[in-house]
Amino acid sequence: MTPTTPPEGSEQLMEQLAHAAACYYRSFAVVAGGQGLTLIQGKLLGLLQRPLPMRALAELLGCDASNITGIVDRLEGRGLVRREADPADRRVKVVVLTSEGEGAVQRIRAEITAGLPGLARLDAEGRRELSELLARAFSTGGA
Template sequence: MTQSTAPPTEPDGPGTDLLMERLAHAAACYYRSFAVVAANQGLTLMQGKMLSLLLQPRPMRALADLLGCDASNITGIVDRLEARALVRREASPADRRVKNVLLTPDGEAAVRQIRADMATGLPGLAQLDAYERRALFDLLDRAFPPAAG
């Protein structure tokens, strides 16, 4: 007789409290791994996060909003990434007062390396089959719509 290792749940599934606990655990695991991967590139967690947000050019104000920090912090992070030739700033074509931040080729290479290292640093995701990955992706999209973030 096999015994289940799953925690007891309510008849309708886990409650919001348990879901938030699992989500917090997942986020902590993700960011712990991300911090290690970023450090291996000589980056802080925030620098690595910023690089990963720059798959398209973004205004500095938008980066501050996405990272949940003050615009003055973004200036310092961009300064340090620019000094390492990982990003560059350019005036927005729509409004010359707005500065967009873009990845340089070295920045693109750093993001590719971070993503590759993250894929190996989170082995639980690799254990999911295609159906499970699609289900998780769809559930995360429903719970946290990309446009809402």
């Protein structure tokens, strides 16, 4: 197999994306820690915009399903999430964000946004363009 040469500028873009991701996750870890959460607990809460099965959470977080059980146990113990039977399949448990969990997610997002002033410097058009570029660059679709 012949290695392909990345398009010109791709390596620089990858470096910029890696830097952006590192800045975001460093900020996220600090902010989540301020809420008494680990990075993975904060990430899990942020994924729960709708109830999700434990297995789906494991896939989204890139970890083993058995790890999710312990994470959810700790979050449930703090009243941030609860488990419910999936209405479509009562054998499956879904994780649901509680109102306390929603509050934690809102505080984390607000503090991260405040801690990343570069995003605030973008006007509405710049944010729209960046959003579209990210969606195109990381699309899992065929187009």
